[in-house]
Amino acid sequence: MPKAKVAIFISGSGTNMAALLYASRLPDCPYEVVLVASNRPGADGLSLARAEGIATFAHSHKGLERADHDAVMERAAQDADADYIVLAGYMRILSEEFVSRWTGNIINIHPSLLPKYKGLNTHARAIEAGDRHGGATVHLVTPELDSGAILEQVKVTILPEDTPDTLAERVKLAEYQLYPRALASYVARAARVTA
Numbered sequence: 001m002p003k004a005k006v007a008i009f010i011s012g013s014g015t016n017m018a019a020l021l022y023a024s025r026l027p028d029c030p031y032e033v034v035l036v037a038s039n040r041p042g043a044d045g046l047s048l049a050r051a052e053g054i055a056t057f058a059h060s061h062k063g064l065e066r067a068d069h070d071a072v073m074e075r076a077a078q079d080a081d082a083d084y085i086v087l088a089g090y091m092r093i094l095s096e097e098f099v100s101r102w103t104g105n106i107i108n109i110h111p112s113l114l115p116k117y118k119g120l121n122t123h124a125r126a127i128e129a130g131d132r133h134g135g136a137t138v139h140l141v142t143p144e145l146d147s148g149a150i151l152e153q154v155k156v157t158i159l160p161e162d163t164p165d166t167l168a169e170r171v172k173l174a175e176y177q178l179y180p181r182a183l184a185s186y187v188a189r190a191a192r193v194t195a
């Protein structure tokens with residue numbers, strides 16, 4: 001079966017992108033990374049992707065209307081022939097038009113056990129609330145922020161001494177396991193349905 005082609009959008013360090021990329025190089029992974037794109041031309045993840053031989057694209061959002069910047073990023077994904085757009089620390093709210101065009105084919109990872117703690121500062125909010133667990137969620141992207149169908153989640157125990165930073169670090173370890181697996185199952189399922 002041909003592999004699903006994935007464009008990964010990042011804004012920062014791109015460690016989830018790296019986890020997705022290295023997982024794609026293991027035997028039987030049903031997806032391949034065809035592009036890493038960013039709204040931040042200096043994003044560290046872009047240099048890593050380049051060093052790994054992956055095509056990259058960058059275009060700053062500064063001075064552009066939201067929908068126009070989305071269209072620039074979308075064009076890059078289309079030029080790379082991507083079937084899926086996978087958000088990995090992409091710190092932009094996407095326009096409704098863009099999201100609607102990719103419905104079912106655009107995926108995100110969020111560092112909380114959704115539906116808890118949509119938006120920012122998720123770890124601080126979980127600690128503040130006295131929660132026993134934080135975690136991460138892979139979900140489909142819909143126009144409403146962090147609200148699309150949940151694909152998979154992983155729980156991470158909150159330790160009494162945790163700060164938002166120490167919890168974030170452990171949640172990231174969990175994310176690196178979760179995201180490649182959730183993406184692989186999702187694209188494989190979709191391929192079976194359309195076969």
Ligand code: GRF
Binds near residue numbers: 012015016109111136
């Ligand atoms: C992750 O915690 C992810 O859940 C959130 O942004 C962070 C990205 O980190 N959406 P990185 O750039 O992959 O290191």
